[in-house]
Amino acid sequence: MADDKSNADAYWKANIRLITGCLIVWALVSYGFAILLRPLLSGIPIGGTDLGFWFAQQGSILTFIGIIFFYAWKMNRLDKQYGLGE
Amino acid sequence: MSQFAINLLFVGASFALYIGIAIWSRAGSTKDFYIAGGGVHPVTNGMATAADWMSAASFISMAGLLASGGYANSTFLMGWTGGYVILAMLLAPYLRKFGKFTVPDFIGDRFYSNSARLVAVVCLVVASVTYVIGQMTGAGVAFSRFLEVPNTLGIWIAAAIVFLYAVFGGMKGITYTQVAQYIVLIIAYTIPAVFISLQLTNNPIPMFGMFSTHTESGVPLLQKLDDVVNALGFQDYTADVDNKLNMTLFTLSLMVGTAGLPHVIIRFFTVPRVADARWSAGWALVFIALLYVTAPAVGSMARLNLMTTIYPEMSGQVENYEEAASDPIRYEERPDWIRTWEDTGLIEFEDKNDDGRIQLYNDGNEDFADTEEERGWEGSELDVNNDILVLANPEIANLPGWVIGLIAAGGIAAALSTAAGLLLAISSAISHDLIRNMINPNITEKGEMLAARISMAGSILVATYLGLNPPGFAAQTVALAFGIAGASLFPALMMGIFSKRVNNKGAVAGMLAGLLATLLYIFTYLGWFFVPETNMLPNTPEHWMLGISPLSFGAVGAVINFTVAFLVSNATEEPPQEIQDLVESVRSPKGAGAATAH
Numbered sequence A: 001m002a003d004d005k006s007n008a009d010a011y012w013k014a015n016i017r018l019i020t021g022c023l024i025v026w027a028l029v030s031y032g033f034a035i036l037l038r039p040l041l042s043g044i045p046i047g048g049t050d051l052g053f054w055f056a057q058q059g060s061i062l063t064f065i066g067i068i069f070f071y072a073w074k075m076n077r078l079d080k081q082y083g084l085g086e
Numbered sequence B: 001m002s003q004f005a006i007n008l009l010f011v012g013a014s015f016a017l018y019i020g021i022a023i024w025s026r027a028g029s030t031k032d033f034y035i036a037g038g039g040v041h042p043v044t045n046g047m048a049t050a051a052d053w054m055s056a057a058s059f060i061s062m063a064g065l066l067a068s069g070g071y072a073n074s075t076f077l078m079g080w081t082g083g084y085v086i087l088a089m090l091l092a093p094y095l096r097k098f099g100k101f102t103v104p105d106f107i108g109d110r111f112y113s114n115s116a117r118l119v120a121v122v123c124l125v126v127a128s129v130t131y132v133i134g135q136m137t138g139a140g141v142a143f144s145r146f147l148e149v150p151n152t153l154g155i156w157i158a159a160a161i162v163f164l165y166a167v168f169g170g171m172k173g174i175t176y177t178q179v180a181q182y183i184v185l186i187i188a189y190t191i192p193a194v195f196i197s198l199q200l201t202n203n204p205i206p207m208f209g210m211f212s213t214h215t216e217s218g219v220p221l222l223q224k225l226d227d228v229v230n231a232l233g234f235q236d237y238t239a240d241v242d243n244k245l246n247m248t249l250f251t252l253s254l255m256v257g258t259a260g261l262p263h264v265i266i267r268f269f270t271v272p273r274v275a276d277a278r279w280s281a282g283w284a285l286v287f288i289a290l291l292y293v294t295a296p297a298v299g300s301m302a303r304l305n306l307m308t309t310i311y312p313e314m315s316g317q318v319e320n321y322e323e324a325a326s327d328p329i330r331y332e333e334r335p336d337w338i339r340t341w342e343d344t345g346l347i348e349f350e351d352k353n354d355d356g357r358i359q360l361y362n363d364g365n366e367d368f369a370d371t372e373e374e375r376g377w378e379g380s381e382l383d384v385n386n387d388i389l390v391l392a393n394p395e396i397a398n399l400p401g402w403v404i405g406l407i408a409a410g411g412i413a414a415a416l417s418t419a420a421g422l423l424l425a426i427s428s429a430i431s432h433d434l435i436r437n438m439i440n441p442n443i444t445e446k447g448e449m450l451a452a453r454i455s456m457a458g459s460i461l462v463a464t465y466l467g468l469n470p471p472g473f474a475a476q477t478v479a480l481a482f483g484i485a486g487a488s489l490f491p492a493l494m495m496g497i498f499s500k501r502v503n504n505k506g507a508v509a510g511m512l513a514g515l516l517a518t519l520l521y522i523f524t525y526l527g528w529f530f531v532p533e534t535n536m537l538p539n540t541p542e543h544w545m546l547g548i549s550p551l552s553f554g555a556v557g558a559v560i561n562f563t564v565a566f567l568v569s570n571a572t573e574e575p576p577q578e579i580q581d582l583v584e585s586v587r588s589p590k591g592a593g594a595a596t597a598h
Helices: A002-036 A051-081 B003-024 B030-038 B042-053 B056-098 B103-110 B114-147 B151-201 B221-230 B244-260 B262-269 B274-292 B295-310 B321-325 B336-344 B366-375 B386-396 B401-439 B445-468 B474-498 B504-526 B550-571 B577-587
Strands: B347-349 B382-384
Touching: A002 A051, A002 B056, A002 B244, A002 B577, A051 B056, A051 B274, B003 B114, B003 B151, B003 B401, B042 B151, B042 B262, B042 B274, B042 B401, B056 B103, B056 B114, B056 B244, B056 B262, B056 B274, B056 B295, B056 B386, B056 B401, B056 B474, B056 B577, B103 B114, B103 B262, B103 B401, B103 B474, B103 B577, B114 B151, B114 B262, B114 B386, B114 B401, B114 B445, B114 B474, B114 B504, B151 B274, B151 B295, B151 B386, B151 B401, B151 B445, B221 B295, B221 B321, B244 B262, B244 B474, B244 B550, B262 B274, B262 B401, B262 B474, B295 B386, B336 B347, B336 B386, B382 B386, B386 B401, B401 B445, B474 B504, B474 B550, B474 B577, B504 B550
Parallel strands: none
Antiparallel strands: B347 B382
């Protein structure tokens, strides 16, 4: 039981670490690049406007898809690694 | 064949398809009714979730908002997609592991309290009904335009169709019907966009076309658009916004609202395994993104098309924008699509300076007043409703009649699919959570099904009635639904999974605090229950607290919810051991069976 418990705790810690990393990227592309940091990126031109605009209308959405698939792939590996899969 | 006959054919054929699927897959047991037997493939489920998610607001309204607001309205794009990241990582897999049917089920069990269950039912019903009202209104507008019937009749037709397949089909009917609806709506949205992108930029993919060179003028499309709108006193399409706090909070509100809306969460109960719930969220976002990356292209290109229709000299290579902008078209020479939409009253023209020409510009810009006087303009003369943009797009680009019929079918599919998904969430909350779990635990399966169908019919009637006399602007109503869901349900769900310390008292206090604070803030500016003239402060940025608009307040409500829940929980006892074990078990995918009733 004690081993099961510490195994489950380690799995959950690994999950939290992964979620934190993913949420940092999630916030960076949307609230960061697209909104708050847009003035800093204004020097990088892209198709008649700047990089921040691209992130606001296209880049953030594409990154979101990437984050979810990365998380799903990584978690399925963690499930197996900790023997907690279905 | 007349345009009316073509519209009728497309809308009729798509309906026959949806109803056929609903009859073919009629639900047999309670479990089938709610969650399609727990056996839906992640890709199928993702597609159905996308149809569920993309309502009249996404399909009909969003590109119009982008066209008029430009960069500032990117909030809708990021907010309505970014919520899926939260959903995939913070809620969906754990709720699937928990393995019950509904959102109040989880909240009631996790917080071991029927008060928590009841509060969750109330939040769910208020958020969902508010959302359905907007859909009914949207479907009504689309029906009345394309079937050429009065708006009221359009809404009743929509209600009858939703009633048929939601009530008789249940979730399984809805799942496969919604796959069909997704396909109809995505084709309807992309085809005109591809043609318009080809016309303007020679690039067949709208999301790339938007950032390419405008063929006629040789400058990048967005720069061209900035130049054009600037010459008419509007702010640049790509201009940055000053109030970044509000923009951030609005985006966050839409994101947590996405993750807290019950009709989306309920979707993740229908996949066979926990791993599938994770994949499913990813697939849902892929299918949603197909429309969402096209929408900004539709918005920017439609704005440019509209402007160059009115000011033809601005369309090519322009030496002097001042000069080109002073020469709009004559009202008599306006294109046919303007005439068609004038009939609906959604485009209005008033020749304020009696020169027989159409002036469309920003008459609220003080810096532009001198130019205005110089040109003898006496106010902007063309009033174009944002919501017609997507529907009018094929006409603006001179596309054949069948494309117009297709877009009619797509717009109606978007509104109906979301309404049906919401109705299912409402009916299961009432029949399952309220009646079975709280009022009459001995109810038979048959009785529960009957209660579900009656509550669906009841909600349709309420939503249709309110849709006939909408409490406000559709966008405001939808934003309220997001605010409520994000401020009440999302924090409770998340704390239920990520904290073992939050107890029944904390959760109830948190949900109530988040819900009431949000409602109070919104009603202060928009009127009590949206009744006009009952607002206590004018809804203008100067009066907003810290510049936070009522639409953005859901994010603040969520923070209040979290804070209150933690403070109250820490001041009271720990949750019992079995609840802590429940949280442990929800966190690990091991041993997840199919979703069960009890």
